[in-house]
Amino acid sequence: MNERVAIKEYLTQCAELTEASLKKSIPTEWDVPDRLREAMVYSLEAGGKRLRPALVLSAAEAVFGKPALREAALPVACAVEFIHTYSLIHDDLPAMDNDDFRRGKPTNHKVFGEAMAILAGDALLTHAFHLIPQAVRKGGISADAALAIVEDLAKLAGAPGMVGGQVADMLGEQGITSISELEYIHLHKTSDLIVFSVTAGGRIGGATNKQLELLAQYGRNIGLAFQIQDDILDLIGDEKKLGKKTNSDVQQNKVTYPFLIGLEESKAQVERLTQAAKSAVLEAELLAPERLLEIADYLVQRDH
Template sequence: MIAIQAYLQQKASHVEKRLADMVDMPRVPDTLREAMTYSLLAGGKRLRPVLVLATAEALGSDEETALPFACAVEMIHTYSLIHDDLPAMDDDDYRRGRLTNHKVYGEAMAILAGDALLTKAFGVIAEGVLQADLPPETGLELIHEGSIRAGAEGMVGGQVKDILAENKQVDLTHLQEIHRAKTGDLITYSVRMGAQVAGATSSQIAAVTAFAEGIGLAFQIQDDILDIVGEQEKLGKTTGSDEEKNKSTYPALLGLETSRQWVTELITEAKASITSEPSINGNYLLAIADYLVSRDR
């Protein structure tokens, strides 16, 4: 039995320490640095960076090599949250029980802090490759893939699809397409980046990609479930906010019980794609998959 909570906390704290170093930049206006730091160090599960680290280690790399890539993914995730919370978008005042970035620093600074984090992320990846002496072609491929998965064809496109689907009847295929882009692509990127940093073979990469796609979808369905049944104080946001915003959810389309069954199936399949590849030392990845289903926040 793996102590996954302790593992997650330890990895998250390493990521947070490195993130704090990375944004402690000279030559940056104080207000901008503070706004970037406020959201970057606002806690949270750190799921994406932990996935980078866990995948890299499962494939024989070490934390030190993988850490910059973990931080880059968290910067991209954080920028997307800052921009999503803006009045023009989801108009959220609170996230994880704290005021959102624009409520503290104003809209202009929130937009720019997001822009700066996104811009920084790509430099962090490039630097990570150069400093760890990884094959530079791998670095360019990682950046190219990140640009697609985080951009118009991936995460940003997913946010647009989500906005366009508000107040509309959305079927299951469409809902999956939205989430594949909006949240799935960055989770998949995290895992694939960890694998490539470790110099994984193409069959190893295929295995962890299938794993990531499975847990990414399961994570989203679980989020929708928690939004309905979760207790407000545990989530730190208003329960039922999807319903309030008239957003389509898996429980609304499939019912709560079928949604839960699907999560279980997805996690089982995701774990199987790891265990079917004996060269992957995947104990922590398997534990993370289980953790995602058992979590109550």
């Protein structure tokens, strides 16, 4: 991955590295009930963009100046994917969104049953925290840095973070009337895990506190832009490229950015957030900011 490749190719390479690492992430020597292991692996290997792991790798590289440190960054990249995966399994449950399919495959509880899906989610969430200490062993980051990453993840994925966003989304269904309520949901449900990814990468690369704060700003902005872009694509995207039906938000009466502020203003907002994200990265004076800048643009230009 040293030669200069286009951003799409770069993200594909990050995804491949992540997937190879995910395959080895639950020790084979552990005495885990077969069915539980299957349920965990089923959702871990169900695909997706692996965007969050790519952000861990890219941020580490941006701060450190070259694509080293991968032995430290990959366990953390896997950890965030474990968290993301558990959150999708629990979101899909009958008591929550009650979805039968995700990315064209039956959801976890449709295959393994509801009880197993709850437990597989719990096990994935717990295992994320087993992966982070390995960054010390494999990659030589300090125990202090790894512990800060543990603390960040527990906050950003927990009650004041992703879970809080999920709760606000659930409680607010239908009843949201203001942009600030919608923003709270997206900042926590989506941005917080992206903020974790870039700041954890930053910690691995040896970022200063100032740089970490600017990386967090970058994460908050691209997370929000990503979410608004999702809303826009649901309205005007190409079903073939998206791999799912459009207009589902309208049909479900979901309150979205385009619903609240209109399509054109939503597009303008995505543009503003992307610029703000890039400004934060530039202000951080990182040794190799290019990939983070390219990812910000890529997320807006994507059509799926």
